[in-house]
Structure formats: structure tokens, C-alpha cells
Amino acid sequence: MAEHDNDIKQENPSLSPQVGRAGGMAEFAALIFSLGTSTKTNDKLQALSTYFSHANEKDKVWVIALFSGRRPRRTVNGTQLTAWCCELVELPVWLFQECYHTVGDLSETIALLIPDNKDSSTYKASHSLHYYVEQFQQLEKGTEQEKKTFILQSWQELSSQERFVFNKLLSGTFRVGVSQKLMVNALARTVQLEPNIIAHRISGNWAPATTSFEQLLSEQSTQTDFSKPYPFYLAYALEGPLQDLGEPTDWQAEWKWDGIRGQIIKRNDQLFVWSRGEDLITDKFPEYTILQSKLDNGIVLDGEILPYNDGQVLNFNVLQTRIGRKNITKKNLQEAPVGFFAYDLLELNGEEIRHWALSERRAALEKLVASLQLSWLQLSPMVTFNNWEELTTIREQSRSLNSEGLMLKRRSSAYQVGRKRGDWWKWKIDPLTIDAVMIYAQKGTGRRSNLYTDYTFAVKDGDKLVPFTKAYSGLTDKEFAQVDAFVKKNSLEKFGPVRTVKPELVFEIAFEGIAASNRHKSGVALRFPRISRWRTDKLPNDINTLEDLKQMLELYGK
């Protein structure tokens, strides 16, 4: 027995749940599952760094890409996958749909429906992660038949876990509950480099298929890629009373703008615009093109891309009409004009200045912006205040300026990497709220599969109920279970996955903004709606009215 124990300890301690499976995809799937089930950050860190020390070089590059939001593009759609799966396992589509509503995830439904074909010789021949992902890239231009052949073949050579991960990658829905920061820390442990340095080297514009692990992490990469942005410095929400921050004079206050955080980079006579999600979005904002000639080389600005016209910041909803469009038309440009509110200067004359004090960077930024004389390129204005009480009063005006609240930055702070406590804080205003009754419910996905957790809410309009928003979050697991039980007992009708429910449960819905919308029956669209609490003390008769919503639109919707 003692000998036996020793044998085990010599093995890799993180035993893969699939004993006897080898190859890159198996290791990768085991990693994803262990990240998905472990509830402790340290275990996740350990799983990742173990992976980085074992996996093959090309797979590692893809893991870095996938964990930093560089998902492969969707090669096939859900309808195709559903049809091919039904064909393979000989089940009717309606039954597949029933399974899907219970599982709450298309990739997992398919993974579970296809049996592991352990006896076949193909089962043993699964490939590496990079093989599959690079095949997807090649298939993008392939015919439907080519795609189908590859996918059916792959489904049968993979195990259920691997199939799940494969489907996630294939359908462009690969997400992992691990922050980029955690991945960077795990990588830092394995390659013995500072996390800040790694975060910078893996940022920017690189193609996983043609970049080697070594190239990616070498110093060279930062120098040759002129487009490379700096990792964004992000703030946590203010945690204690303002007084705890110390002297007001040590702090710079600015409005917190609700747009797209971005970096504008001018290097090597080229202009690059990056979003915080590390997407290169230069083409989406032709307004900025003029900076290519106006800015000197070696300049990096951090700021907010905002809907802006005639000295006024507009509602975020205006910008949304431009996001996601492939081609920006003249009409788009006219209807949704944008500006750039500069927060910070990270590089000047080709020299990185992130370590300068904010006050010094701000002074340089002010000089630069003033010299450009562009109406749409503004300094993010500083909010002047003498004491914390005054600032508290000023914050009340946020909503009327289309701002989300205030940002507080220590004047002596360096520009750090990622989300950090201490020197920068965001201090958002309280959300708007409205009381509404639940009228439709639908089963959730992921960890809420098979539970009714996605609800539609209505306000009163005379005797009628008018649906105005959906909300998916804000209740505890226990409350979700109670509402789920209510839905199961009080369904009136069933429309596919949606149940109409007896209008009885009242909830307070919180949201960040409101805008007119002709796509919604109620005439309004809310920004970030969520359930703020369950009003068990209220009856359906006590809820707000459509008139109340319209008044809010009048007040805040411009």
C-alpha cells in the first residue's frame, strides 16, 4: 500500500478527469473544466501555471490569445450545428430543443448528445488545440459541406469534455471565468517575468497562428509592433467614506464618462485606435483620421470615445447605433457624431511616461490638447472642489451631464496596469429605479440552466400592462429558486421556452440610463437594467406607470 501511494505522488498532482486521454485538446479541455469548477482563485492560478509549464508551445500561444479576448471568429451558426448534431445522433430537432432548454448551453447540449465513441480508432486520434483552431480559420472561407465534414469528424474523435470546448471555440462563444490578469499572473510564474511586462507584451495586434511563444514574450515584440497599446489602468468602486482618502488637495476629480474607453496611438506615421476590450477600432472612427497628420510620432492618449456634438456629451444610446456596424455610412457619422475626451498621456515624443506623476502627465496633456485645436478632442474637464462635502454635492449633477458619476485620481499616481486599488477610484451615482411586475419568464443558461431566471417586466398603463425591460441578475440563488417555483406553479401559457406568468411578483428594477426607442413597445430602452430587490411588500397595483417612465425619459433621456 505504501509503495502504491508513492507511485501516485510522482504523477502530476492535477489529475485529469479523463484518464488515458492524451494530446493537446484533452489537456486544454481538462484545464477549462478545472477552471470552471474550482471556486478558489489560487486553485485557478495553480491550474493555469501547471498548464503553461506542460503544454506545447503553439497551444500556449492560443491559450494566451483566448484568455485575452482574442476569440476565433464564428465559423458556423447554431442552426447548422443543431441540424448536423440531430442528423448524427438521429434525434428530432424538437427533442434537441428540449435538451437545450434543460442544459442551457448549445455547445454542452451537443457534447452530451453525441456518445463517446471509445472503440473507434478515430477516438484515439484527437489533435492539439492549435490544430483545431487553425482549421476553423481555414474553414471560414470553405463550403458548408467542407465545414460539416470537418465538424462531424472532429465530434467523433473527441471526448465529451473536449467536444464541449471545441463547440465553444467553433461557435465563437468561448468565454472563461478567469480574468486576463489571472492568466498573466500564471504566465509570470512560469516564465519568470514581471506581470506588468507580460501584460504589455501580449497586448496589441498579433496573430496567434503565426506568432511563437518566444516571439510573443520577447522584448523585441514591443518594439516592432507599432500599434501596441498599453494595458489600461482601471479603477475599483470607492469602498469607504471620502474622508478616508485624506486631503482633498491630493486628489484630482473628473466626471466619469459613459462611452468607450480607448487609446489613440500615433507611431511610425500611423494612427491606431484601440478599445479597452483590445479591439483595434481605427476604422470605426473616421473622425479621428485627421490626427494622423496633426499628432507627432510617439504619442499615446488614453480617453473616452463619446457621442458628442456642439460642446454637449450625448446619451450613450446614440453611440450604440454605430457600434457593431461593419461599414460606417455618412448618415451614421451625421446622426451619431463622436468626440474624444482625453484623460491621460502615456507616451510623449516616443518616450513612455506612465511612471510620471498624474499631475505631470496632465500638464503635458493639457499642452498637447490645446495645441491641436480640434473641437471634438477635449480634455476631460477637472472638477474643482475645496472639500469632500462640496464634491458630494457636485456629484448630484452627474446625470444631467450624461455622466455616470465621478472619478477620483491621486495627483501623485503613476499609470498602473489593470484594475488596482488605492490611487484611482470610481464613485458612481445611484442608479435610477422603478417598480415593475414580472409577466414573462424564461429558463436561464450556464449555471442557471433549467431554472426560470430570465424575466420580462411591465409597468401599468391604465388597465394594461406594458412590457418595458428584461433583467437577468440581481437576485440571490435562494430568491431565484423561489421565483422559479412560483413560475412553475403560475404559468399561464407556454410560447416555446417562454412562459407567461400571473402578474403577481413585484420587483424594483435599477438602471443606469434611459433613452427613447422605437424598437420597444414601451418607447424606451434602459441601460444596464437589473433587479435591485424583490418588493414582497408591494402588490401589482402599486407598481409604476408608463407615464412615470416617460417622465424619466424627459428628465434623463436626452
Added chain:
Amino acid sequence: MPLISFTDKGIFCAQGNFYIDPWQPVDKAVITHAHSDHARPGSQSYLCHRDTLPLLKLRLGPYNYQTVEWGEKINLNGVTVSLHPAGHIIGSSQVRIEYKGEVWVVSGDYKTEPDGISGVFEPIPCHTFISESTFGLPIYNWKPQHEIYHDIQNWVRSNEVAGKTSVLIGYSLGKAQRVLQALEEVTGNIYVHGAIWNVQETLLQAGFKLPAVNRITPETPKEAFKGSVIIAPPSADGSAWMRRFSPSSTGICSGWMQVRGNQRRRNADAGFALSDHADWPGLLQAIKDTGAQKVYITHGFQSVFSRYLNEIGIDASEVKTEFGTEDEEASTPTPEAAQ
């Protein structure tokens, strides 16, 4: 009048004047197995398999009990009744009812894969079959038991290497005994919750051979759990009682663990899809093997499963019962069930 009817007290045989697993007190109850949604107190007399008796006494207390062997025929008012192994838990039986050449079989809960403890499910030819459908969707396709046991064993070993106590969650009657079976090969150092201990003692007294376990009491010193494996019922999961095992890792054993979302919702470190119910292929095979002309589908995915059966040419209807409310596995788990 059909031989069997569905009443508000339960599944009723009018000719024989008895009920099967009634949910209200009746004169004569034929019991398929000792889970609390199938065996409820208050009836005048109970008929069950010999191995079910000690468990019924444990759960219901003293009543008027009569036992039979599998295959033994008894006559109730001209109706021939016999019990046949259902493979769900120890003693679990299907009920065969014959009158004037017409045969009905009530499955109770069943599992088609032999587990080495619960008896081997026996397909009984009949005209009408009443089947459960707890896992009546094609996504429920179990791995063979030995593979799941292997997974559990590996998980226990890797916890051991990491210096953590393994806590396995499983229903006290049925699942816990199978988990023990899996653990026997990796450890002799097992501690169990009181609810599991009671079942264990009952089964040992009835002559079953089970690996030795220790009972967890308030007096058990915390150090005793180091390097041991714990088995606890779902009611203990997430409770303060669990804290004594720290540092530990929790693994839930239930068919529902087949779906990732359930596992994540329960916040378990591991999930093992080890079920005491038949999976989709098991249900289909069992139904086909009876050769029944008519199938009634009860507790579980009854509407989906009966629709599918009709599409493949088996005449099936769904029936609402009050089964599947007590047994952890028989109802879809909600976060509440985990408490």
C-alpha cells in the same frame, strides 16, 4: 374499469383492492422501495420485498408488514402480485400485477445497469408498463459505473496529495452505499454523517456486507478527519456542519451532475454523474424489453419522453404522480435542495 387506475391517493388496483406506493394512507400498500416519496406512513398494511423491510421499519416505524421474495406470487383478491428486481436501491422492486391473463408492471424507480448491491433489473413482459422518467432526455447517458468509480477514486487520491479531506455528497439510502463501494479500493478511513450511519447499521444488521465506517459525532475531534474521506447527505451540503472538514474538497454524486450548470450552481469542487436511475438508453431499452402495448410515463420528463415514444411507435401517455418530491435525485435540484 382498467386493472390499474390513477387516483388522488395513488396507483390503484380496484380488483385486488390495493395501492402501489400510495401518497395517502390506505388499507393495503404495495411498496416498491424505501425512499420517502414511495413509502409513506399511515397505511393499515404494507407488502414489500424482504430486503426493503428493515429500511421501511427504519423510515416508517412499526406497522403491519408482509414480505415476499422476488418472483414469489401472492394472491390478492384473485389478482396475482409478484415483485421483481428494479436495480434502483437495495430491495427495490417492480410490481407485476396479473388478472385474467392481463399483465401490468409498475416500475417504481429503476436502474438498468447492475451496481453489485441493488439486485439486477429484470425486464418483465407485460401488456401495460408504468415507467418513471427522472432522466428521460437523451443528454442523460451515463458512463459505466466502473469508470465513474475510477473518477471518484482518482479525485480522492489527488485531494490526498493536495492535503485535502474529500467530502462526497450522496443520498443516504442508495447512493451512499455505492459511494462506499467505490471508496473501498482507495481507503479504509471513512467517516459518515448520522443519517448514513443509521442506514449502514440497519443494513449490517440485516446481513449485508459493507465496508466499515466511523460515525461523525459532535465529539469527533477535528484531527480525526485529516486524511479521511467523508460521506454526507445533500442536506448537509453548504451547512455549518461541513466546516469541520476544512481544508476539504466537495464532490457531489448525482445524475444531475451530468449538466455543468447544476454543478456550478451547487458550488461543488467536483460532480460525479452517478445515478440510481436509468439513463435515456436504459429507459428506452427497458420499455422495449417489456413488449408493452401501452406505456404510462410518470415522474420526470414525462411529457417529452412520452411524445418521443409515440413518435417511435410506442403508445405512451403521461401521468401525474406525487413521486419525485422527496428523493434528491428524483426532482430537479434547486439551490434550496442543496441546503
